[in-house]
Amino acid sequence: MPKWPDLSLWADGIKQGDRAYLGRAISLIESSLPKDQEIAELLFEKLGQVKKPSFRIGITGVPGAGKSSFIEQMGLFITQNLQQKIAVLAIDPSSPISGGSILGDKTRMNDLARDPLAFIRPSPSRGSLGGVAQRTTETIRLCELAGYDYIFIETVGIGQSEAVVKKLSDLLILLLITGAGDQLQGIKRGIMELADLILINKADGENLLAAKRAVSETAQAVRLLSESESGWNCKVTHCSSMNPRDMERVWMMIKDYFQFILSDGWLQKNRIHQSHYWLHTHLEERLKKDLVGWLKTKTNVNAFIDTESEILEPFVLSRKLYNEYKKDSSE
Ligand SMILES: Nc1nc2c(ncn2[C@@H]2O[C@H](COP(=O)(O)OP(=O)(O)OP(=O)(O)O)[C@@H](O)[C@H]2O)c(=O)[nH]1
Ligand SMILES: [Mg+2]
16 A cells, blocks of 8 residues: 555545445555554545435344345346446454455355446454444445445344444345244344344245245234334345345335335434444544553553552542543643
8 A cells, every 4th residue: 555645546536436446445444554544534535425325235144044145136136227336345243353254155246246336345354343333334435435326234143243234224134044043033033123124035945935934923023023213114025035036026125115214304314323323433432542552551550450458449440540541641
C-alpha cells in the first residue's frame, strides 16, 4: 500500500464502481494501523454521502444450512433478472484465524464471483466481534458508494453474530433446516425473534415434505412471539437453492418486505437507530483503546495492586485507576 495514496483517484475509482479500488479501500478500513485509519477517515470525507438507495440483507443460520448457496442463487437471480448490483460480505465472530467459510472449499460462490455485477468479500480475518462488525459498517458504506444495490451479509457461526447482523441490516433472513437437532431450539427462539423472514431450506427431493411440515410448525411458533419493532409480521416459507422458482418466490417476499418498511418509514428510522448504536460503539472502542494504552504505560499498576495489604475490590480499584487516568489525560 502506498504511503499516502491519491485519495481523489481512489474516491473517483470507488464511485465509478471499480472493484480494485473498492477492495483496496476495504483493506484500509480493516487495517488496525493508526496511519491507515487516518487515511481511511480522509477517504470517507472525500467520498461524501451515499446517493443511491440500497438494501442490506443479513443471512443467518446454523453452519451448513445453505447460506452461501442461497446468497449465490439469489444474487444471480438479482443480477440476471433485475440487472442490479450485489455485494456479499461476511461477519465471523468465531474464528479469527481461519476466517469464515464464505470462501470455504464447499461453496466458493464460483458463478457469482464471475458475475461483473457482483462483488464478494471474504470475512475479515482479525479482531473481536465488535471490532469486526464496526469495520463491516464502513465496508457496507463503501459498497453503497460504489453503487451496489443489495448488500448481503452472511454470518459465520451461530449464537453470537445474529444480534450484530441485525444492527447492520434492514432485513434479517434466518435459514433453518429440518432435523437440525434439539440442542439448537433454545438459540433458535432468540434468533427467531430477530428474523423478518424464515426459510426452511434444502426443501428439495426427499426433504420437501418434511420442510413443508416444518414451515407450518415454525409459522405457529412465530405467531407466539412478540410483535417486531417494525410492525412487520415475520413470514415463513420453504426454499431450495436448487430450484430457480423458489428464488423468484422468495424474491417476491423480500420485495414485499422492503415495500412495507419503505412505506411506513421504518427503513430510514431503523438506519438512524443503527447509526446511533454504531456511533456509541465507535466511541466506546476509542475510549477503551485509549484507556488500555494508558494502563500499559503505568508500570506501577501491578505494584499498586501488590502493595495493598488486602486485595482491593476490582470495582474500587478500577475507580481509583480511572480517576488517575482522567487526571493524566486532562494534564
Ligand atoms: N439439497 C440441498 N443442498 C443444499 C442446498 N443449499 C446448500 N446445500 C448444500 O449444503 C452444503 C452447505 O451449503 P453452504 O451454502 O456452504 O452452507 P452455509 O450455511 O453457507 O455453510 P457455512 O458457511 O459453512 O456455515 C453444501 O454441500 C451445499 O451444496 C439446498 O437448497 N438443497
Ligand atoms: Mg457459508
